[in-house]
């Protein structure tokens with residue numbers, strides 16, 4: 608079927624030799640409509656937006672053929688071997704994708720399919736295509752994938768297969784690899800699995816059509832964990848995160864997301880500086896309270912150092928940009944501060960004292 612299946616553009620040529628034969632299943636029940644190459648092509652091209660179906664070979668248990676050697680499941684040869692199709696992200700370059708149609712969480716593999724599997728495997732070995740056999744979930748970054756849930760090692764030896772491999776639990780975040788889309792990442796129909804709508808909810812700033820390789824996204828509402836991600840990225844916030852991490856060991860994701868964690872880390876930084884520079888003995892809890900407020904030391908024009916940096920960072924986080932975050936209270940700082948004070952209707956004295964820091968850090972007002 609090479610060159611005959613539906614496509615949208617073409618996959619580029621591999622620049623590396625195939626070292627891995629990666630075994631998949633389709634997570635669609637083998638006897639139901641949709642459990643064959645044509646449907647996977649549709650899904651990969653129309654829903655995932657890939658140039659073509661992601662596998663080089665697809666074994667179809669539905670379509671049994673009589674051969675001189677006995678019954679075989681049809682093997683669809685979808686792409687030339689040298690095409691870098693999408694199926695294992697950053698490992699696509701050196702991995703050959705082979706999919707057995709079926710959902711082997713529930714399906715059992717029949718003899719014709721086992722025979723085709725073993726035939727295909729020995730043909731690949733004979734032609735020197737790949738050195739290692741692995742499942743999708745054994746490839747870097749995909750340990751949580753429920754793929755493949757049959758024992759490919761036994762199949763290679765014609766020993767049948769019923770032993771499911773248990774995938775790892777999904778991590779909190781996922782790093783986008785080549786070809787990954789929200790749809791390919793989502794666990795299809797698994798109970799407790801992550802659905803596309805969960806991913807969209809968990810990544811509010813994401814444009815699902817513009818995922819970038821290396822981008823980190825939240826894994827989903829299903830896990831009830833929202834870690835901020837670089838989908839809401841802001842370069843300056845990112846640099847604030849870096850400084851908070853290196854100077855105050857804040858342990859933030861350097862994701863550029865301007866959220867409550869950034870705010871807490873800034874308050875902790877402020878408490879730390881007040882303790883170190885002015886011997887204030889505050890509890891470093893990241894909470895804005897009466898004691899912290901009482902300990903505030905006024906920062907004004909001409910000031911230099913970490914307290915000024917915290918002021919600049921906090922102003923920036925509230926949308927008042929003073930230019931560079933350089934730890935110096937100059938003209939630009941003064942003007943950003945003045946605008947902030949005006950906007951918050953607090954005393955516009957161009958000095959950052961108790962009132963200003965309260966407006967910056969007290970979420971209640």
Ligand SMILES: [Zn+2]
Pocket residue numbers: 630631632743752754755
């Ligand atoms: Zn897979």
